[in-house]
Amino acid sequence: MTKPPILGARHHPAPPAHRVVIVGSGFGGLFAARALRRSPVAVTMIADTNHHLFQPLLYQVATGILSQGEIAPATRDVLRRYPNIRVVLGEALDVDLEHRTVTATRLGRTFDTPYDSLIVATGVRTSYFGHDGFRHWAPGMKTVDEALELRGRIFGAFETAETEVDPVARAAWLTFAVVGGGPTGVEMAGQIAELSHRALRRDFRVIDPATARVLLFEGASGLLTSFGPRLSKVTERDLRRLGVEVHTGAMVTDMDEHGVEVRMADGTVQRFGARTKMWAAGMEASPLGRLLAEASGAGVDRMGRVEVEPDCSLPGHPEVFVVGDLMALDDLPGVAEVAMQTGRHAARLITARAGGDPGSAPFRYRDLGTLAAISRFRAVARLGRLSVWGFPGWVLWLVVHLAFLTGFKNRFTAVLHWAISFIGRGRSERTITSRQTDRVGPVA
């Protein structure tokens, strides 16, 4: 343990290699790192979680299908084969654009990491649009912590209903309110419906889980509006067939322990008893975005995302790239594909520079389409101008996700286990921890 502490560590190329710091281990950061694995650069990835989260399947952790490890492999495990990449657990607090260092902290100790090129990919987090009190009652769906909290609340609600004598109180425990009709909200609503109507069907003796109500509230006039009007209608129809009560044009105006208050499309205000609530309605940029914008003079959009140059660099700082959800460019959507492609784009420009080519190139998004699962055997997919739904859409969804999971985990048995659990009635990950047993409390 006599090795030097921060950079120039044992497997790094000998200095003066071009030093790249990547902040964030999501799709943007991970794909940037992988694209640099054979470049003559020394990469340090700083992230505040020890895992890369495959966010598109997070709702399956929240509903008991997958374990955390199955969709959140340790980042250093994913990158262990690349000796020029170092992974550091710490929360990035600030960037000194002048002296080119990133300040990060862990367990109260702060450390600086110098860079020649920087890629910031810290993404977005749940926004409650100023109603910060909602956080207490309705966890978001962006982190493993949030998904585990929701999992405990969902399975705990059925448990409490089983012992609740008062029929009104019991109905509120068996009512689940999902706020937000984008992919995450649609997938959560679909899975809770499947859970209550199919997976848990034979598990209780007093309550009938199939009587559970799943409410889906969306402020816009339709679900999955980014998928186009046809798939939006298909989604609504499929969810209704599953038993989900879909309310579009409906704004959640208040909530408390027992339920939600909603201004409906017709202007009336209604109250729904619902003990379990989840928030998939809004996002805001992570705090590092605003710091970077203030330091560089870059603009931010209404979500707080940083307006970047066409090559994804920070205005006036060609050595700093902002990629993925944290970036505002050409109204690109906050999806995994944009993050992966912008991460790779930044990596390519940095590789060229490390090789002596100071040129730049604008980012061009190649839209490969977008997918959302509604239930077992039904999904919607938009591929350019092509729309696919129903069982063919689901097969497409399954193939894409199997390919992704296999790529990450490279462990056939894990994927097989997943496929069997998902298609079958297996909900093998249902642990409620004792932190959750005794309370319906805030996400820490």
Next chain:
Amino acid sequence: MTKPPILGARHHPAPPAHRVVIVGSGFGGLFAARALRRSPVAVTMIADTNHHLFQPLLYQVATGILSQGEIAPATRDVLRRYPNIRVVLGEALDVDLEHRTVTATRLGRTFDTPYDSLIVATGVRTSYFGHDGFRHWAPGMKTVDEALELRGRIFGAFETAETEVDPVARAAWLTFAVVGGGPTGVEMAGQIAELSHRALRRDFRVIDPATARVLLFEGASGLLTSFGPRLSKVTERDLRRLGVEVHTGAMVTDMDEHGVEVRMADGTVQRFGARTKMWAAGMEASPLGRLLAEASGAGVDRMGRVEVEPDCSLPGHPEVFVVGDLMALDDLPGVAEVAMQTGRHAARLITARAGGDPGSAPFRYRDLGTLAAISRFRAVARLGRLSVWGFPGWVLWLVVHLAFLTGFKNRFTAVLHWAISFIGRGRSERTITSRQTDRVGPVA
């Protein structure tokens, strides 16, 4: 939802069926319930966790091999096929022996459940022998919560070491102290050694995980003393070969954030720097044991376990059985096999009584032996007077655990996944939640 609330629920046999209440979902409770599945009785199982914990593999959750769901299936899922068994999530607070009711609570609401026969199987919990402050620094290994807390601390310690500049501080982050040389302590020490020397070998750039120290402290003169002197010696030798520093005759007298203070076998007091500590040194009966003893006049042993009649019943209360770890009878050890057999014994007597036979029969323990894994490919096994160790011991260990897991989960792919992870270098469950990232704090 017009069904009656507590008993007499939809699938229960029509009253007046003999009502059996089982408190606890561990080995004792679960095997009692299963043994009653075809009896003409209405069973209610009350437990304060929603899962049955396969405790012998809990150390594999703490070291990233298994997910919670793989060893802690939902109890109501395990028992769903038996319509005469109802599962209720709640903490049993008290037993009214006179009126024959169990009072339990969940989310601040209490409810009473009447019984004709009662089986109490709430087991034991971690005891710090009066040093309750140790709990903060050294979680036990009895619950899923404790294992997840330890998992976050173990993987988090390597992460912190990777960024720690001071060599003394770094060494303390790379030192793991296991207190207690029974099966759990031996298995934890062995797995942490495997983790640092093998599984994490290529994952870091600054630290070399193979330099991690694993300390095992045992107050008695040998490890695994219940396995007999020969296997005790084999275990010590095998652990030392793995790199574990074994200290027998060593009592931990104090601990804090940075390390432990130990009175060694030679009487000297030594201090070891160790950020990560775990406690596998002692157990005490769950609180319900003392309440039952006080109400019935039964004695308790020094661990607080209830001294029962030869048929496992509470003195003066033939309708109440205390089984498993909570029971003190004939110096039987607190192992899964005793819990399973006493649970089944109580169930058999209750079935006979429900059929009109008021007789009793003393419990006879059939000792099937005991096993402990030391590392990949090495284990020790005592089968009556036969001792097996090394690779043959490990094969035996694997067969027994595969049979158990398959029996519980009945899901071949999950077992396959486990076998491959365990034998390979896979440590796929490493998630540190954000509750854990920023602190080394107490178990909630």
